[in-house]
Amino acid sequence: MSPTASKSDTPLQVIDNATCTFCGCVCDDIQLHHDEMRIHKAKKACVLGSAWFLNHTAEKKYPSALIDGKEATVDEAIEEAARLLHEADMPLVYGMSNTTCEAQKECAALADSLGGLLDSHTSL
Amino acid sequence: MGGKVTCTLGEVKQRADFIIYWGGNPAECHPRHFSKYTLMQKSKFLPKGRKDRTMVLVDIRETKSVKASDIFLQVRPGKDFELITILRALVKEQQVTDEQIEETGLSREALNDLVSRMKAAKFGCMFFGMGLSMTRGKHMNSAALLTLAAEMNAFTKFVAMPMRGHGNVTGADVIMRWQTGFPFGISFNRGYPRYNPGEFSTIDVLVRGDCDAAFIIGADPGGTMPQPAINHLKRIPTIVLDPHITHTSKLARVHITTAAQGIAAPGTAYRMDEIPMPLKPALKSPYPSDEEVVRRINEAIAKKPFWLPEGSMPQMVTEQV
Ligand code: SF4
Numbered sequence: 001m002s003p004t005a006s007k008s009d010t011p012l013q014v015i016d017n018a019t020c021t022f023c024g025c026v027c028d029d030i031q032l033h034h035d036e037m038r039i040h041k042a043k044k045a046c047v048l049g050s051a052w053f054l055n056h057t058a059e060k061k062y063p064s065a066l067i068d069g070k071e072a073t074v075d076e077a078i079e080e081a082a083r084l085l086h087e088a089d090m091p092l093v094y095g096m097s098n099t100t101c102e103a104q105k106e107c108a109a110l111a112d113s114l115g116g117l118l119d120s121h122t123s124l
Numbered sequence: 125m126g127g128k129v130t131c132t133l134g135e136v137k138q139r140a141d142f143i144i145y146w147g148g149n150p151a152e153c154h155p156r157h158f159s160k161y162t163l164m165q166k167s168k169f170l171p172k173g174r175k176d177r178t179m180v181l182v183d184i185r186e187t188k189s190v191k192a193s194d195i196f197l198q199v200r201p202g203k204d205f206e207l208i209t210i211l212r213a214l215v216k217e218q219q220v221t222d223e224q225i226e227e228t229g230l231s232r233e234a235l236n237d238l239v240s241r242m243k244a245a246k247f248g249c250m251f252f253g254m255g256l257s258m259t260r261g262k263h264m265n266s267a268a269l270l271t272l273a274a275e276m277n278a279f280t281k282f283v284a285m286p287m288r289g290h291g292n293v294t295g296a297d298v299i300m301r302w303q304t305g306f307p308f309g310i311s312f313n314r315g316y317p318r319y320n321p322g323e324f325s326t327i328d329v330l331v332r333g334d335c336d337a338a339f340i341i342g343a344d345p346g347g348t349m350p351q352p353a354i355n356h357l358k359r360i361p362t363i364v365l366d367p368h369i370t371h372t373s374k375l376a377r378v379h380i381t382t383a384a385q386g387i388a389a390p391g392t393a394y395r396m397d398e399i400p401m402p403l404k405p406a407l408k409s410p411y412p413s414d415e416e417v418v419r420r421i422n423e424a425i426a427k428k429p430f431w432l433p434e435g436s437m438p439q440m441v442t443e444q445v
Contacts, residue, residue: 018404021386023154024288024396025161034406039387046155056387058407062369066379074412077380081339082424084361084377086431088337090313094326095343096296098384099365100391100403103414104296107341108303110422111312115431117335118310118317119326120296121343 010035020045021098022052091116129274131249131283132397133161139169139281142245146182146269147204148253148287151189157287158192162249169246178241182207183255197238200229202260208268212275214239248273248282257286288396291342292385295394315432330356341365341414342385346372365414380417383409391415 012033019028020042031043032053042053065077072080085091093111096104097120111118136143143162150157158164166173181193184201199207207228213220214235225232242248250273257266269284276282288294297307304310306319322328326345329335330353337360346354347370354375362376367388373379383389388409392400 015404015406018406019386019393019401021291021393021403024294025154025156026393026395026401027156027160028401032406036407039406048155053387056384058388058409060410062381064381064411068377074380077378078417078420078424081363081378082421084337084363085339086425086428090335091337091339092326092329092335093339094345095341097293097342098291099342099414100292100385100389100393101295101299102391103341103418104299105303106415106418106422108300110339110418113422113425115312115315117324117329118300119324120300120308121290121293122297122308
């Protein structure tokens, strides 16, 4: 990470060889120019990849958590999620496309401890 | 996918002089596949890069990828399995009738030419997309293509690889295989993992109404699945983890906003050739990562009593064995 000059006065930070996870190519040669709030440039990324990098910001755009449509804290939402899943006889754990392997491993543990179902996008 | 004949994209980049894309549109769905891995790169074995490689595209319609191809074969929709089977026969110089070839929408000359080129290649690679694996025949199509790749090895080096999209689906396959022995469609309801797509796969489970809660992470079935499946998600308590408020979040009982992988959350993602890549997040998110939230849900559940009635605990490999 080294600061470089940019068109605006605030120097952007640069990350070399960042990884794009938008498609299965998982290009790992992207150069990201960012100011900690948003990514301004994603060099070497294709149109899909730059859209993916430039559309996410570190702003708090959404509430941390929602329970029945009402804003809640993450702690409350985690407790409520655990309660609903534990009460269920046959809970389903599904998805895992847009997430990390570390989270996927936790999902496998979740389905295991619940005695539930575990499935991904692959089955579609 | 056990026993699949495949390789890494690095090998394709270095060695593949004959490339077939089947049922996919890499120009628009995997934009850097050509330039980074398959067509444009020069290597020790293919010093002239693109000129040393031949690219064949098989699809039901003309897409933007046609421009990048040397040969385009337009197969009749739903006839991929037939075409692969005919190719397998032609490769082995078995009899194929004109009617059988006509059914696929292609000519005998085109297929003979393809087969002779395949045999003449030094290193062939077939990439297959959702146009093959998600249409009539589904996984039987993929299996047939993988068999063709395996059989081609009687003549020359040939491999096949699925073109995976959607972020880290490859990782999901790999992690589930590692943790349970199966890639998807798993049930733990007997206390150990069982695999049965069709019975335990999500669409079937939701349409039949078999599950009574759903935990959705890194996916938006509320925007993509058939209506009966969505209706069931509305009926049962659904929990969503996503960086955005999605269609599914709107029908869910609980939504937790998480940091986007690779942008604000660190971790690992798998490339389509099953090579793990470390992520380098640039931003600091105000939200927790998926990993952290799921781990905390697991901890909260661990404090509650185990789900089986007392006395029927399955023999698990735990401390008190
Ligand atoms: S930069 Fe483009 S081709 Fe590379 S992973 Fe991202 S979306 Fe895919």
